[in-house]
Amino acid sequence: MNYSSITETIPQNYYQTQFIDSYRGGIEGDNTMTFLVKDDTDLVTYAMAAKQAWESVGDYPSSFKGIIRKVNGNCFATFDYLGALEASFSQNEQ
DSSP states (O other), X not given: OOHHHHHHTSOTXXXXXXXXXXXXXXSTTOOEEEEEEXXXXXXXXXXXXXXXXXXXHOOOOSOEEEEEEETTOSOEEEEEEOOHHHHHHHHHHO
């Protein structure tokens, strides 16, 4: 099964319905964004849904690693977002 067929099975509003809060890394140069989600969230599914949601908008300038954490903080998953500035720079080099 490939990535696109997996994302097609994710409910359209999964990113929004499981979301509680998000925040950027607090140290300068820390390119992370942490997403807090409900405890009943499937973290791998949410990571794919979040990546898909951020890429569909595509205008956030900075690249970051998304860290998905449940409210209780016991588990996490990650995804990488390629920011609009870096993406446009990469396209111009080709």
